Amino acid sequence: MSPPAITLHSVRKAFRSVIAVQDVSFEVHAGEIFGLLGPNGAGKTTLLRLIMDIFRPDSGSIQVFGRHFLKEDKARIGYLPEERGLYTRQKVQAVVEYLVQLKGVPQPQARANTLRWLERLEMLGVKDRKVQELSKGNQQKIQFIATVAADPEILILDEPFSGLDPVNARAMIQVIQELATGGKTIVLSTHQMNLVESLCRRVFMIHQGRQVLYGNLEDIQKAYSENSVIVRSDAGYSHCPWIARAVANGRGTQIVLSDNARPRDLLAWLVETGAEVESFERAKTPLEDIFIKLVQE
Numbered sequence: 537m538s539p540p541a542i543t544l545h546s547v548r549k550a551f552r553s554v555i556a557v558q559d560v561s562f563e564v565h566a567g568e569i570f571g572l573l574g575p576n577g578a579g580k581t582t583l584l585r586l587i588m589d590i591f592r593p594d595s596g597s598i599q600v601f602g603r604h605f606l607k608e609d610k611a612r613i614g615y616l617p618e619e620r621g622l623y624t625r626q627k628v629q630a631v632v633e634y635l636v637q638l639k640g641v642p643q644p645q646a647r648a649n650t651l652r653w654l655e656r657l658e659m660l661g662v663k664d665r666k667v668q669e670l671s672k673g674n675q676q677k678i679q680f681i682a683t684v685a686a687d688p689e690i691l692i693l694d695e696p697f698s699g700l701d702p703v704n705a706r707a708m709i710q711v712i713q714e715l716a717t718g719g720k721t722i723v724l725s726t727h728q729m730n731l732v733e734s735l736c737r738r739v740f741m742i743h744q745g746r747q748v749l750y751g752n753l754e755d756i757q758k759a760y761s762e763n764s765v766i767v768r769s770d771a772g773y774s775h776c777p778w779i780a781r782a783v784a785n786g787r788g789t790q791i792v793l794s795d796n797a798r799p800r801d802l803l804a805w806l807v808e809t810g811a812e813v814e815s816f817e818r819a820k821t822p823l824e825d826i827f828i829k830l831v832q833e
């Protein structure tokens with residue numbers, strides 16, 4: 537396995553009396569879409585700025601590409617900051633080309649990449665408009681384009697979907713998935729839990745500067761689930777001895793097992809009664825429920 541793309545070890549960062557990040561450690565694997573979650577003010581942006589070497593940690597260490605941050609690595613990392621900073625009187629294409637060249641891409645290549653990405657995200661029609669004349673969402677698309685068009689190996693995206701309509705959000709999601717499939721590493725901070733569920737295999741959740749969740753999302757969701765399964769079958773459950781509660785939902789029947797029962801007891805019962813079982817899976821608690829539970833605790 538290749539070394540982690542990003543490693544944080546026991547990182548701490550305070551702003552005077554505010555401890556923004558405390559004892560944070562995690563790894564981002566090369567080629568994954570890693571979700572960074574947490575409520576407002578939790579420390580997400582601070583973490584991303586620490587990774588980008590905009591802030592230095594008070595203690596602990598951060599490695600990118602398996603070593604301490606080197607200046608020349610900056611060109612290999614694309615950063616979509618939380619503050620959208622493209623208000624400019626320059627024209628769209630010129631701005632993107634300029635930003636891509638700043639990342640060390642030679643001019644002809646920068647132009648080709650710019651035009652390709654403008655087209656890909658259906659922004660070619662505004663290439664000669666001034667950036668400041670575009671709507672907020674479209675300015676954000678331009679900023680995203682400027683980030684990906686330099687073809688960085690790691691993408692650090694701070695709330696990339698905020699302010700986008702569903703069509704544009706979906707287009708950006710598709711791009712992010714394709715980039716990851718092509719081997720790029722993506723760190724994504726967002727409040728949109730449904731997107732995290734569909735995009736990320738691993739997540740880190742921070743709350744008041746500290747880790748509250750870290751790891752494989754599916755494992756986390758299962759760990760937070762009560763003793764329940766989702767079953768699609770033609771069985772009638774009223775005589776089953778193992779069931780505390782059964783509620784039909786869109787994906788079948790969600791069955792909460794009685795305390796002493798395990799999923800395999802129910803499965804054995806289904807087989808015994810001769811039921812036709814189409815699917816049988818361990819229920820997962822929605823990430824949003826886990827998030828709210830952790831924040832309220």
Ligand SMILES: Nc1ncnc2c1ncn2[C@@H]1O[C@H](COP(=O)(O)OP(=O)(O)OP(=O)(O)O)[C@@H](O)[C@H]1O
Nearest residue numbers: 551554555556574575576577578579580581582583
């Ligand atoms: N430059 C700074 N100077 C002083 N305090 C800061 C600075 N940057 C962040 N903080 C503080 O650090 C804490 C974490 O802020 P941060 O911006 O990292 O949160 P966040 O998780 O990104 O929140 P949001 O979801 O609202 O963007 C907050 O208490 C914030 O006020």
Ligand SMILES: [Mg+2]
Nearest residue numbers: 580581582618
């Ligand atoms: Mg933030």
